[in-house]
Amino acid sequence: MDRQAEKALVGETAAIQYVKDGMTVGLGTGSTAFYVIKTMGEMIKAGMNLKGVATSKATEKLASEYGIQLVDINEVEELDIAIDGADEIDANFFAIKGGGGALLREKIIASAAKTFIVVADGSKKVQTLGHFPLPVEVVPFGYKQTEKAIQKLGCKTELRMKDEEIYLTDNGNYIIDCSFSSIQNPKQLHQTLNNIVGVVENGLFIHMVDVLISVNKQDEIIVDIAKNE
Numbered sequence: 204m205d206r207q208a209e210k211a212l213v214g215e216t217a218a219i220q221y222v223k224d225g226m227t228v229g230l231g232t233g234s235t236a237f238y239v240i241k242t243m244g245e246m247i248k249a250g251m252n253l254k255g256v257a258t259s260k261a262t263e264k265l266a267s268e269y270g271i272q273l274v275d276i277n278e279v280e281e282l283d284i285a286i287d288g289a290d291e292i293d294a295n296f297f298a299i300k301g302g303g304g305a306l307l308r309e310k311i312i313a314s315a316a317k318t319f320i321v322v323a324d325g326s327k328k329v330q331t332l333g334h335f336p337l338p339v340e341v342v343p344f345g346y347k348q349t350e351k352a353i354q355k356l357g358c359k360t361e362l363r364m365k366d367e368e369i370y371l372t373d374n375g376n377y378i379i380d381c382s383f384s385s386i387q388n389p390k391q392l393h394q395t396l397n398n399i400v401g402v403v404e405n406g407l408f409i410h411m412v413d414v415l416i417s418v419n420k421q422d423e424i425i426v427d428i429a430k431n432e
């Protein structure tokens with residue numbers, strides 16, 4: 204199965220197995236989350252009553268195209284579930300997210316969900332996090348100072364660009380992509396990064412993922428459940 208087919212399979216499976224009539228669902232961002240949104244659109248057409256809270260402006264647009272009524276995150280007490288993709292995920296269910304630049308809203312929405320489900324094609328499962336550059340969202344003011352402080356943690360940094368302009372997140376911030384090669388202590392790095400002045404949030408999701416839906420080498424769907432408190 205190619206990667207695109209795996210994304211479609213995990214996205215559809217997550218929606219079919221976990222989205223129930225009447226739910227308001229946290230809607231992820233990216234090419235795998237796309238299949239969750241598409242499947243939810245089909246479920247709505249078939250008569251289900253579903254709403255969504257979007258993790259990005261791109262997802263807001265997509266969800267509207269698929270007929271999913273959007274709710275403001277501030278209007279919900281708690282979400283039953285949120286379903287999102289990941290850039291990397293390890294055996295502890297620790298993940299790197301933010302390849303699509305939506306890490307802050309994704310983390311807020313994942314935190315608001317009783318169950319946070321990650322949908323991932325086989326390439327996303329890793330032994331050690333860090334091959335994928337870790338996205339760190341920073342405020343534009345003094346970003347070069349913030350970048351220097353991040354570099355002291357032993358990574359190469361790159362300010363994210365788009366069409367030759369500095370990439371702006373949906374929150375009006377910048378992203379610094381940090382190449383660590385391998386992250387030996389993701390928990391500690393998460394805390395250290397978020398303690399740097401100017402850092403808004405980083406793409407490490409620690410003890411957040413409750414369910415991982417992926418595909419194995421035999422093209423079978425694998426549902427792994429984390430032992431989070």
Ligand SMILES: O=C(CO)[C@H](O)[C@H](O)COP(=O)(O)O
Pocket residue numbers: 231232233234235236287288289290299300301302303304305306309
């Ligand atoms: O964190 C994300 C966006 O900020 C995405 O979930 C992550 O980049 C995976 O994307 P894709 O499903 O397109 O591979």
